[in-house]
Amino acid sequence: DQQVKQNSPSLSVQEGRISILNCDYTNSMFDYFLWYKKYPAEGPTFLISISSIKDKNEDGRFTVFLNKSAKHLSLHIVPSQPGDSAVYFCAALRGAQKLVFGQGTRLTINP
Protein backbone atom coordinates (compact mmCIF):
# COMPACT_ATOMS: atom_id res chain seq x y z
CA ASP A 1 0.00 0.00 0.00
CA GLN A 2 1.95 2.98 -1.34
CA GLN A 3 0.57 5.96 0.55
CA VAL A 4 3.03 8.43 -0.94
CA LYS A 5 3.89 8.19 -4.62
CA GLN A 6 6.38 9.92 -6.85
CA ASN A 7 5.44 8.77 -10.31
CA SER A 8 8.41 10.23 -12.15
CA PRO A 9 11.59 8.24 -11.47
CA SER A 10 13.71 10.86 -13.19
CA LEU A 11 13.64 14.44 -14.43
CA SER A 12 16.13 16.36 -16.54
CA VAL A 13 16.18 20.18 -16.50
CA GLN A 14 18.36 22.84 -18.07
CA GLU A 15 20.47 24.92 -15.70
CA GLY A 16 18.71 28.18 -14.82
CA ARG A 17 15.23 26.86 -15.61
CA ILE A 18 12.56 25.73 -13.16
CA SER A 19 12.51 22.18 -11.80
CA ILE A 20 9.13 20.83 -10.71
CA LEU A 21 8.98 17.61 -8.73
CA ASN A 22 5.62 16.05 -8.01
CA CYS A 23 4.21 13.85 -5.29
CA ASP A 24 0.77 12.32 -4.67
CA TYR A 25 -0.61 10.87 -1.47
CA THR A 26 -3.66 8.87 -0.46
CA ASN A 27 -4.02 9.43 3.29
CA SER A 28 -5.89 12.60 4.27
CA MET A 29 -4.64 12.31 7.84
CA PHE A 30 -1.06 13.34 7.17
CA ASP A 31 -0.08 16.40 9.23
CA TYR A 32 3.04 17.59 7.42
CA PHE A 33 4.75 17.00 4.13
CA LEU A 34 8.49 17.20 3.70
CA TRP A 35 11.04 17.10 0.92
CA TYR A 36 14.45 15.52 1.37
CA LYS A 37 17.43 15.65 -0.98
CA LYS A 38 19.84 12.75 -1.25
CA TYR A 39 23.26 12.45 -2.88
CA PRO A 40 24.72 8.99 -3.67
CA ALA A 41 26.16 7.13 -0.66
CA GLU A 42 24.89 9.79 1.73
CA GLY A 43 21.86 10.09 3.96
CA PRO A 44 18.92 12.30 2.96
CA THR A 45 19.05 15.96 3.94
CA PHE A 46 15.93 17.84 4.98
CA LEU A 47 15.03 20.54 2.46
CA ILE A 48 11.64 22.09 3.15
CA SER A 49 8.30 21.21 4.70
CA ILE A 50 4.69 22.33 4.64
CA SER A 51 1.89 21.96 7.15
CA SER A 52 -1.32 20.34 5.94
CA ILE A 53 -3.17 23.55 6.83
CA LYS A 54 -1.14 25.63 4.38
CA ASP A 55 -0.93 25.62 0.60
CA LYS A 56 2.49 27.16 0.04
CA ASN A 57 5.83 27.46 1.77
CA GLU A 58 8.87 29.19 0.35
CA ASP A 59 12.54 29.07 1.31
CA GLY A 60 14.95 30.77 -1.04
CA ARG A 61 14.97 28.96 -4.38
CA PHE A 62 12.66 26.24 -3.06
CA THR A 63 8.87 26.45 -2.89
CA VAL A 64 6.50 23.67 -1.94
CA PHE A 65 2.85 23.78 -3.00
CA LEU A 66 0.11 21.65 -1.44
CA ASN A 67 -3.21 20.94 -3.14
CA LYS A 68 -5.27 19.09 -0.54
CA SER A 69 -8.29 18.50 -2.73
CA ALA A 70 -6.10 16.74 -5.28
CA LYS A 71 -3.88 15.15 -2.59
CA HIS A 72 -0.90 16.48 -4.48
CA LEU A 73 2.19 18.42 -3.62
CA SER A 74 5.03 19.76 -5.69
CA LEU A 75 8.49 21.17 -5.13
CA HIS A 76 9.64 24.02 -7.35
CA ILE A 77 13.31 24.88 -7.64
CA VAL A 78 14.11 28.09 -9.43
CA PRO A 79 16.59 28.76 -10.83
CA SER A 80 17.96 25.22 -11.04
CA GLN A 81 21.67 24.82 -10.39
CA PRO A 82 24.09 21.93 -11.09
CA GLY A 83 24.37 21.25 -7.35
CA ASP A 84 20.66 20.49 -7.29
CA SER A 85 21.30 17.23 -9.13
CA ALA A 86 20.28 14.56 -6.62
CA VAL A 87 17.44 12.24 -5.71
CA TYR A 88 14.49 14.03 -4.12
CA PHE A 89 12.17 12.23 -1.74
CA CYS A 90 8.74 13.40 -0.81
CA ALA A 91 7.65 12.32 2.69
CA ALA A 92 4.50 12.63 4.75
CA LEU A 93 4.26 12.71 8.52
CA ARG A 94 1.73 10.55 10.33
CA GLY A 95 1.48 10.38 14.07
CA ALA A 96 4.09 12.12 16.17
CA GLN A 97 7.19 11.28 14.21
CA LYS A 98 6.56 8.57 11.63
CA LEU A 99 7.55 9.49 8.11
CA VAL A 100 6.21 7.76 5.00
CA PHE A 101 8.45 8.23 1.97
CA GLY A 102 7.82 8.22 -1.76
CA GLN A 103 10.07 6.29 -4.14
CA GLY A 104 12.18 9.30 -5.07
CA THR A 105 12.81 11.28 -8.26
CA ARG A 106 16.30 11.62 -9.67
CA LEU A 107 16.82 15.22 -10.81
CA THR A 108 19.59 15.98 -13.29
CA ILE A 109 20.49 19.58 -14.05
CA ASN A 110 22.14 19.96 -17.43
CA PRO A 111 24.58 22.81 -18.13
Place this chain on the structure above:
Amino acid sequence: DGGITQSPKYLFRKEGQNVTLSCEQNLNHDAMYWYRQDPGQGLRLIYYSQIVNDFQKGDIAEGYSVSREKKESFPLTVTSAQKNPTAFYLCASSIYRTGSAHQPQHFGDGTRLSIL
Protein backbone atom coordinates in the same frame (compact mmCIF):
# COMPACT_ATOMS: atom_id res chain seq x y z
CA ASP B 1 30.59 18.63 14.99
CA GLY B 2 27.18 17.28 15.90
CA GLY B 3 25.81 14.52 13.76
CA ILE B 4 24.85 10.92 13.26
CA THR B 5 27.49 8.28 12.71
CA GLN B 6 26.70 4.95 11.13
CA SER B 7 29.29 2.22 10.98
CA PRO B 8 30.51 0.40 9.07
CA LYS B 9 29.78 1.97 5.69
CA TYR B 10 29.85 -1.43 3.98
CA LEU B 11 29.04 -4.74 5.61
CA PHE B 12 29.03 -8.28 4.30
CA ARG B 13 27.17 -11.13 5.89
CA LYS B 14 27.10 -14.84 5.35
CA GLU B 15 23.78 -16.56 5.12
CA GLY B 16 22.45 -17.57 8.52
CA GLN B 17 24.46 -15.01 10.47
CA ASN B 18 23.17 -12.17 12.56
CA VAL B 19 24.81 -8.79 12.05
CA THR B 20 24.57 -5.55 14.03
CA LEU B 21 24.64 -2.09 12.48
CA SER B 22 25.80 0.78 14.66
CA CYS B 23 24.16 4.20 14.94
CA GLU B 24 25.42 6.91 17.28
CA GLN B 25 24.25 10.52 17.55
CA ASN B 26 25.59 13.48 19.52
CA LEU B 27 22.73 15.82 18.70
CA ASN B 28 21.01 15.17 22.05
CA HIS B 29 17.96 13.99 20.12
CA ASP B 30 15.34 11.95 21.93
CA ALA B 31 13.98 9.99 18.98
CA MET B 32 15.90 7.63 16.71
CA TYR B 33 14.83 5.63 13.68
CA TRP B 34 15.99 2.89 11.34
CA TYR B 35 15.00 2.82 7.68
CA ARG B 36 15.72 0.48 4.83
CA GLN B 37 16.11 1.59 1.24
CA ASP B 38 15.92 -0.78 -1.74
CA PRO B 39 16.69 0.21 -5.34
CA GLY B 40 13.89 2.26 -6.88
CA GLN B 41 12.02 2.45 -3.62
CA GLY B 42 11.58 4.98 -0.90
CA LEU B 43 12.74 4.57 2.68
CA ARG B 44 10.73 2.15 4.77
CA LEU B 45 10.60 2.37 8.56
CA ILE B 46 11.95 -0.66 10.43
CA TYR B 47 11.95 0.46 14.08
CA TYR B 48 11.83 3.71 15.98
CA SER B 49 12.45 4.81 19.54
CA GLN B 50 11.14 7.95 21.17
CA ILE B 51 12.89 7.55 24.52
CA VAL B 52 15.55 5.38 26.13
CA ASN B 53 14.50 1.80 26.90
CA ASP B 54 11.47 2.04 24.64
CA PHE B 55 11.00 1.31 20.95
CA GLN B 56 8.22 0.45 18.50
CA LYS B 57 7.98 -1.60 15.35
CA GLY B 58 7.75 0.23 12.07
CA ASP B 59 6.29 -1.07 8.83
CA ILE B 60 8.85 -3.82 8.14
CA ALA B 61 10.17 -4.98 11.55
CA GLU B 62 10.16 -8.73 10.84
CA GLY B 63 13.65 -10.18 10.98
CA TYR B 64 15.11 -7.18 12.78
CA SER B 65 15.72 -6.27 16.42
CA VAL B 66 16.87 -3.10 18.18
CA SER B 67 17.86 -1.85 21.61
CA ARG B 68 17.94 1.64 23.12
CA GLU B 69 19.99 1.45 26.29
CA LYS B 70 21.52 4.89 25.84
CA LYS B 71 20.11 8.09 24.36
CA GLU B 72 23.03 8.36 21.92
CA SER B 73 22.89 4.82 20.55
CA PHE B 74 20.33 2.78 18.61
CA PRO B 75 21.91 -0.39 17.16
CA LEU B 76 20.01 -2.51 14.65
CA THR B 77 20.48 -6.28 14.44
CA VAL B 78 19.64 -7.97 11.17
CA THR B 79 18.84 -11.54 12.13
CA SER B 80 18.97 -14.71 10.06
CA ALA B 81 15.17 -14.56 9.98
CA GLN B 82 15.35 -11.59 7.61
CA LYS B 83 15.00 -13.31 4.23
CA ASN B 84 16.17 -10.47 2.03
CA PRO B 85 18.64 -8.39 4.07
CA THR B 86 20.64 -6.90 1.19
CA ALA B 87 19.80 -3.18 1.27
CA PHE B 88 20.97 0.27 2.25
CA TYR B 89 20.20 0.98 5.91
CA LEU B 90 19.73 4.50 7.20
CA CYS B 91 19.58 5.71 10.78
CA ALA B 92 17.95 9.01 11.71
CA SER B 93 17.26 11.06 14.80
CA SER B 94 15.06 13.97 15.75
CA ILE B 95 13.90 16.07 18.66
CA TYR B 96 10.76 14.60 20.19
CA ARG B 97 8.24 16.58 22.17
CA THR B 98 4.72 15.46 23.02
CA GLY B 99 2.25 17.44 20.95
CA SER B 100 4.93 18.68 18.60
CA ALA B 101 4.05 17.30 15.21
CA HIS B 102 6.98 18.30 13.14
CA GLN B 103 10.64 17.94 13.86
CA PRO B 104 12.81 17.19 10.83
CA GLN B 105 14.69 13.95 10.99
CA HIS B 106 18.45 14.08 10.50
CA PHE B 107 20.06 11.12 8.76
CA GLY B 108 23.37 9.35 8.92
CA ASP B 109 25.22 8.36 5.73
CA GLY B 110 23.99 4.78 5.82
CA THR B 111 25.36 1.24 5.86
CA ARG B 112 25.19 -0.94 2.79
CA LEU B 113 24.65 -4.56 3.75
CA SER B 114 25.35 -7.37 1.29
CA ILE B 115 24.96 -11.13 1.53
CA LEU B 116 28.00 -13.22 0.56
